[in-house]
Amino acid sequence: MQIHTKAVHAGDRKKPGAQTPVTTPIFTAASYTCETMAQLDRIFGREEEGYCYARYENPSNAALEELMCALEGGQGALACASGMAAIHMAVMTALADRRKSIVAAGALYGATVSLLMNVLEPAGVAVRFADVCDLDQLRTAVAEAEAGCILMETISNPLLRVGPIDRIAELARETGAALVVDNTFATPLLVRPLALGAHFTVHSLTKYLAGHGDVLGGIVVTGSEHFDNLRALSRAIGPVLGPFESYLTMRGIKTFPLRMERQCANARRVAAWLSAHPKIVHVYFPSDPRHPDAAAIQRLFPPDLYGAIVSFEIAGAGREEIFRFMDALQLIVRATSLGDVHSMMLYPVMSSHREISPKHRERMGIGEGLVRLSVGIEAAEDILADLEQALGCAP
Ligand SMILES: *Cc1c(COP(=O)(O)O)cnc(C)c1O
Numbered sequence: 001m002q003i004h005t006k007a008v009h010a011g012d013r014k015k016p017g018a019q020t021p022v023t024t025p026i027f028t029a030a031s032y033t034c035e036t037m038a039q040l041d042r043i044f045g046r047e048e049e050g051y052c053y054a055r056y057e058n059p060s061n062a063a064l065e066e067l068m069c070a071l072e073g074g075q076g077a078l079a080c081a082s083g084m085a086a087i088h089m090a091v092m093t094a095l096a097d098r099r100k101s102i103v104a105a106g107a108l109y110g111a112t113v114s115l116l117m118n119v120l121e122p123a124g125v126a127v128r129f130a131d132v133c134d135l136d137q138l139r140t141a142v143a144e145a146e147a148g149c150i151l152m153e154t155i156s157n158p159l160l161r162v163g164p165i166d167r168i169a170e171l172a173r174e175t176g177a178a179l180v181v182d183n184t185f186a187t188p189l190l191v192r193p194l195a196l197g198a199h200f201t202v203h204s205l206t207k208y209l210a211g212h213g214d215v216l217g218g219i220v221v222t223g224s225e226h227f228d229n230l231r232a233l234s235r236a237i238g239p240v241l242g243p244f245e246s247y248l249t250m251r252g253i254k255t256f257p258l259r260m261e262r263q264c265a266n267a268r269r270v271a272a273w274l275s276a277h278p279k280i281v282h283v284y285f286p287s288d289p290r291h292p293d294a295a296a297i298q299r300l301f302p303p304d305l306y307g308a309i310v311s312f313e314i315a316g317a318g319r320e321e322i323f324r325f326m327d328a329l330q331l332i333v334r335a336t337s338l339g340d341v342h343s344m345m346l347y348p349v350m351s352s353h354r355e356i357s358p359k360h361r362e363r364m365g366i367g368e369g370l371v372r373l374s375v376g377i378e379a380a381e382d383i384l385a386d387l388e389q390a391l392g393c394a395p
Contacts, residue, residue: 003071003189004257011067011250024063026247030054056235060243064250068203068219071188071253073195076227078220078234079246083204084111085239086218087182090200091120091149093222093230094178098148101126103141105163107156107364109182110352116151132163133293139171147177154186154193158311158348158372159365160284162293165300169197178226184208184339189260190305199226205241207339208308210252211259215245259341259377263308266383267375271310273384279391281369284311308375309338311348314391317369322347326371328390331382338374343383346372 013020032051034040042048051057065077080086091102104116106129116127130141132152142150150172152163165181172179180200181193187208193201203209205217218241222230234240241249271285286297286306297306314325326334332343336351346352353366361367375383 006070007257008254010070011063026243027059028243055238060246064246068221072201072221073192074221075224078230079241080218080239081241082216083218086202086220090180090202090220093226093233094149094180096229099146101145101147102149103128103130103145103147105132105152133161135167142175149178151180153182154191155307160286162296164296165193166196187260189257190301205249209256210249212252213340215248217241217245217249262377263375264305266380267308267310269380270375274312279315280312281315282313311372313369319368324393325390328393331386341377343376344374
């Protein structure tokens with residue numbers, strides 16, 4: 001079954017009866033009762049499937065989890081209150097019976113770096129960073145660190161590097177490490193990391209999957225091997241998504257493949273237009289044949305789908321010129337986050353990479369003139385017109 005079909009059917013109408021709701025209701029109950037104590041006892045003991053307490057399982061979340069398993073090709077999922085909670089749960093589960101050592105991609109979402117440095121490392125987990133696009137460097141780092149976990153993003157932020165997940169998964173299997181892939185930027189329309197050998201895939205549901213800028217959520221999807229540990233950890237910690245958010249996310253996902261296709265097509269047009277613009281010195285977009293990871297992109301991505309983030313550098317611009325350019329935007333929303341139906345622009349130096357020193361940023365290739373655009377579903381002509389008029393206000 002194709003992803004467009006799964007997106008509108010999976011998870012809903014679980015137990016068809018005489019009167020089956022066509023979409024999954026919002027179950028707000030904190031606890032569940034049964035006809036008999038004996039049955040409640042079996043449910044508590046997990047000998048029988050069923051619900052007893054909302055921190056353990058909730059039917060609204062169960063529907064979303066089944067849907068995400070269908071989209072990502074997993075055996076079990078856990079819906080969490082945020083993308084960060086999902087990353088935390090995936091990493092903790094990965095390390096449960098492995099060496100407490102992580103090798104993480106050098107380019108990662110800022111809050112993920114914080115989680116590693118400010119939460120996990122002080123708790124005794126060894127953390128080391130490596131360039132996941134350089135397989136030899138990664139292999140050395142994994143061996144030296146005796147890594148229990150490799151953590152990476154499918155498409156990095158904001159320079160859109162793409163590591164060879166399939167080869168990295170092989171390395172993980174050879175060394176006994178678990179591979180955790182944050183698939184937020186690529187979505188399962190482009191890449192399904194579990195099918196490439198990853199052990200966990202995680203999402204910030206807040207972005208493309210929910211897609212409307214009105215819900216915060218995250219999810220971990222995994223195979224059967226790790227699912228019981230993931231659930232047990234979740235029962236103890238309680239990071240679960242609320243039922244209202246679950247409902248909004250499921251509603252969003254029904255149109256996610258359509259939205260994402262449109263966003264990818266719009267992004268291709270925007271990237272091509274920017275590349276030809278005299279004020280733009282560099283466009284970062286995975287369709288570029290000179291992209292440093294072109295081989296992995298061609299192998300892993302479907303034709304014509306390159307994601308919907310375009311980063312670009314304005315010639316000679318510093319903070320002041322970027323502020324003027326972004327203040328001039330009339331359609332594109334100046335805000336953090338990405339993947340919404342509306343186009344949004346962010347200034348990495350001010351937001352996602354604010355805490356990093358200018359020198360270190362420069363070394364990472366993130367200069368004062370770089371902006372990141374999340375392309376929405378609007379008419380491409382209107383996005384281009386807004387960029388054109390705002391660039392007129394740039395240096
Ligand atoms: C937004 C984001 C997160 C964090 O998700 P929240 O829902 O904000 O907690 C993690 N990884 C990536 C790649 C993201 O874009």
